[in-house]
Amino acid sequence: MPTIRLGEGRAYAYEERGSGTPLLLLHGFPFSSQSFRPQLDSPPKGFRVIAPDHRGFGNSAMKDGPSSMNAMAGDALALLEALKLESAVVGGVSMGGYVAMALARMDPGKVKGLVLIDTQATADDEAGKARREAVAVDVIQNGVGGLVSSMLPKLLAAKTPDVVRGRVEAMMLKQAPEAVAAASRGMATRVDSKDLLARFAGPTLVIVGEHDAITPPAKAKEMADLVSGAQLEVIPEAAHLTNLEQPAAFKRLLEQFATKF
Numbered sequence: 001m002p003t004i005r006l007g008e009g010r011a012y013a014y015e016e017r018g019s020g021t022p023l024l025l026l027h028g029f030p031f032s033s034q035s036f037r038p039q040l041d042s043p044p045k046g047f048r049v050i051a052p053d054h055r056g057f058g059n060s061a062m063k064d065g066p067s068s069m070n071a072m073a074g075d076a077l078a079l080l081e082a083l084k085l086e087s088a089v090v091g092g093v094s095m096g097g098y099v100a101m102a103l104a105r106m107d108p109g110k111v112k113g114l115v116l117i118d119t120q121a122t123a124d125d126e127a128g129k130a131r132r133e134a135v136a137v138d139v140i141q142n143g144v145g146g147l148v149s150s151m152l153p154k155l156l157a158a159k160t161p162d163v164v165r166g167r168v169e170a171m172m173l174k175q176a177p178e179a180v181a182a183a184s185r186g187m188a189t190r191v192d193s194k195d196l197l198a199r200f201a202g203p204t205l206v207i208v209g210e211h212d213a214i215t216p217p218a219k220a221k222e223m224a225d226l227v228s229g230a231q232l233e234v235i236p237e238a239a240h241l242t243n244l245e246q247p248a249a250f251k252r253l254l255e256q257f258a259t260k261f
């Protein structure tokens with residue numbers, strides 16, 4: 001896997017495939033770039049897919065402290081610079097969507113368009129922040145197994161094949177507790193991004209699984225309503241990981257979206 005070096009020589013790994021408009025795909029919690037395996041193996045026509053591992057996940061090195069959405073966005077911006085890309089379409093699944101919105105806030109000129117997948121614009125409330133801290137403490141003390149068991153039933157639609165379920169579970173179990181705890185604490189500090197979406201002028205595609213119980217279709221509609229001209233697509237027979245559960249439908253949407261650039 002190619003790697004760039006960030007400050008203090010920290011390794012930041014990514015995979016890329018395909019050709020056309022750069023499409024940065026940012027993974028969710030607690031996964032890695034491998035959650036974009038279908039999009040890397042069969043890239044949507046018109047896009048060069050670039051999928052990094054956030055700090056501490058997959059093959060990227062850890063950095064101490066909460067992994068805020070801004071910190072992860074800063075890493076992704078450094079990758080665009082290292083690849084000499086002036087801008088990219090920026091997409092993210094769930095936590096990756098929070099990072100995509102942070103990136104658009106930090107450096108709007110780098111964002112040609114947004115793909116917001118099974119995510120939400122709102123910040124955590126106080127109860128949500130307390131749950132994030134409880135997750136962080138639990139994974140540090142006991143490993144990621146408890147988190148995986150509690151998340152797995154909510155991630156995938158009932159009809160998702162067992163082979164996909166098995167891959168998702170294995171990917172989650174592989175992630176380092178320190179990275180998972182830092183990302184959980186980082187998500188708790190994220191800001192509301194409704195103002196950012198209301199002023200974003202680029203093409204925007206919002207995708208959600210019909211059965212997503214973590215970031216439900218109502219959250220997707222809220223984001224799409226904020227961005228002028230945004231396209232909202234609800235994928236049937238999918239829950240929170242639409243790109244893994246329904247890769248063919250997901251690819252068709254991206255290929256249509258690619259024609260806008």
Ligand code: MLT
Nearest residue numbers: 028029093094095096214
């Ligand atoms: C994710 O899939 O990235 C997480 O469910 C996001 C979250 O917990 O808010």
